[in-house]
Amino acid sequence: MDSIALDIRDVSKRFGKFQALSHVNLAVRRGDIYGLIGENGAGKTTLMRLITALSPLQSGSISLLGEPVGSGQRALSRTGAIIESPAAFSKLSVEENLKLCAIQHGLSGSSDIEEAISFVGLEAKRKAKAKHLSLGQRQRLGLAMAILHHPDFLILDEPINGLDPTGIMEFRRLLQELNERRQTTILISSHILSELYQVSTRFGIIHKGRVVQELTRAELDAANRSGLLVEVDQAPLAAQILDQAGIGPFDVNDDHHLLIRSQEVDPAQVNVLLVRGGVMVSDVSRQEGSLEQYYLNLMAQQQVMDEEGQR
Numbered sequence: 414m415d416s417i418a419l420d421i422r423d424v425s426k427r428f429g430k431f432q433a434l435s436h437v438n439l440a441v442r443r444g445d446i447y448g449l450i451g452e453n454g455a456g457k458t459t460l461m462r463l464i465t466a467l468s469p470l471q472s473g474s475i476s477l478l479g480e481p482v483g484s485g486q487r488a489l490s491r492t493g494a495i496i497e498s499p500a501a502f503s504k505l506s507v508e509e510n511l512k513l514c515a516i517q518h519g520l521s522g523s524s525d526i527e528e529a530i531s532f533v534g535l536e537a538k539r540k541a542k543a544k545h546l547s548l549g550q551r552q553r554l555g556l557a558m559a560i561l562h563h564p565d566f567l568i569l570d571e572p573i574n575g576l577d578p579t580g581i582m583e584f585r586r587l588l589q590e591l592n593e594r595r596q597t598t599i600l601i602s603s604h605i606l607s608e609l610y611q612v613s614t615r616f617g618i619i620h621k622g623r624v625v626q627e628l629t630r631a632e633l634d635a636a637n638r639s640g641l642l643v644e645v646d647q648a649p650l651a652a653q654i655l656d657q658a659g660i661g662p663f664d665v666n667d668d669h670h671l672l673i674r675s676q677e678v679d680p681a682q683v684n685v686l687l688v689r690g691g692v693m694v695s696d697v698s699r700q701e702g703s704l705e706q707y708y709l710n711l712m713a714q715q716q717v718m719d720e721e722g723q724r
């Protein structure tokens with residue numbers, strides 16, 4: 414079986430003169446929970462709409478579950494999606510919305526509906542109209558509608574928007590369960606990067622319509638485990654001492670901070686070395702980066718590149 418569930422190649426999309434996506438390449442492997450990250454207007458929803466054929470492809474190709482998007486409905490019938498907001502009918506109850514969804518998917522019998530209701534924990538609200546549900550309950554209904562037909566691939570655009578911390582945690586648990594129990598591959602976008610970090614196995618960062626980086630969680634962790642931050646009274650002298658002792662690589666952040674970019678260095682050894690060399694050390698701490706920090710650094714670099722490109 415092909416290990417790539419979604420293969421996006423050289424996809425561009427224009428709205429009139431506006432270039433919303435530009436030569437996008439992106440691959441989601443089967444079993445991934447792929448976190449799509451980007452600022453407002455970066456192009457995440459546009460990409461998701463192209464994948465689900467809600468919007469026509471203008472150039473490039475998208476292969477979903479081994480089938481080119483646009484060639485038929487087979488891959489899409491094995492896909493579930495919440496794009497922009499869950500598409501429940503407000504005057505229909507939870508059960509009625511799911512029944513309608515079941516008909517659309519050609520499902521007969523009530524077992525799939527029961528399973529979806531119980532999976533998202535909406536048993537007590539089965540008779541409630543969608544408009545009377547809380548935001549979190551509506552998001553759960555959206556998820557129930559998206560997974561009713563046991564899709565192999567799930568596309569979720571900002572599914573945790575507006576949820577409270579408990580709701581976010583529960584939603585995360587549901588996604589992890591889907592991924593582990595049903596082997597559902599998931600493409601998810603969110604601005605809540607701490608949450609995306611916890612749930613995703615792989616990340617794609619999109620900026621102004623271009624995918625500027627793809628990396629696994631392990632790669633992110635490696636890049637982020639940024640080493641030992643040393644706070645001193647004189648960073649230049651500390652740098653000389655570290656250099657002579659062959660400790661590094663390191664960055665001199667400013668007059669009082671150095672970052673030794675290695676996991677192998679012993680903080681106690683660094684401390685003793687610097688103090689013996691006449692440097693006052695006020696702090697040595699392990700520096701663990703976050704997805705948020707990584708993303709902000711990358712965006713700062715992009716900003717510089719964008720500005721240089723404009724000159």
Ligand SMILES: Nc1ncnc2c1ncn2[C@@H]1O[C@H](COP(=O)(O)OP(=O)(O)OP(=O)(O)O)[C@@H](O)[C@H]1O
Binds near residue numbers: 431451454459
């Ligand atoms: N139908 C459309 N017509 C014209 N412009 C559009 C259309 N759809 C999207 N755009 C523009 O394309 C850009 C990308 O929008 P998109 O909704 O994909 O961003 P996003 O990354 O999902 O942002 P957000 O995080 O705010 O949801 C935006 O500048 C948007 O205004």
